[in-house]
Amino acid sequence: MSEALDRVRDLKRAGFGFLAHRDDHGEILTLQATRIRAGHIETVLICDEHDALAARCRDEPRATVVWHRAGSTADVIAELLNLPAPYQRGAPGLGRRAPSELWLPPSGRWR
Numbered sequence: 001m002s003e004a005l006d007r008v009r010d011l012k013r014a015g016f017g018f019l020a021h022r023d024d025h026g027e028i029l030t031l032q033a034t035r036i037r038a039g040h041i042e043t044v045l046i047c048d049e050h051d052a053l054a055a056r057c058r059d060e061p062r063a064t065v066v067w068h069r070a071g072s073t074a075d076v077i078a079e080l081l082n083l084p085a086p087y088q089r090g091a092p093g094l095g096r097r098a099p100s101e102l103w104l105p106p107s108g109r110w111r
Contacts, residue, residue, distance in 0.1 A: 004049040004077075007074045007077035007078060008031075008033070010077060010081055011077060012033075014035065015035050016033040016042075016044070017033070017034055017035065018031060019034070020032075029047075031046040036059060037085070038085060038086035038087060039058060039059050039086060040056055040059060040066070040086040041058075042054070042056045042080060043057075044076065044077060044080060046073050051070075051072075051073070052070070052076040053068065053069070053070045053076065054070075054076045054077065055067065056080070066092040067080075067083060
C-alpha cells in the first residue's frame, strides 16, 4: 500500500483537493481528489489500492472527457501526473467517450 499512499501524497503536492465519500457508519468508501487548471478538471476516484479511476475533462457547459484511465491507484495517479499540462504539446485534447463509472453532470458547470 505504500506506493499507492506515496502517489496520493503526490496528488496533494500537485494541488489536488480531497473529499472522502462515507457510508452511513462514517467509514470511507472512496476518496476523490480533484484539481482545476487551465480550463480542465482532473479527478481521481480511489476505491482501494488496486482500484482507481482518473480523468481529465474540459470544464465546459457539457464536460468533455479528453483522457481517462482505470487500474491500480499508483499506476493511475502516476499516469495522470505525467500527462503534459492542458494545451501543452502532447496533452490530450480530443473528446472521447466517458467510462461508465465516471459521473459527469448532465449540464452546467461542476461548480
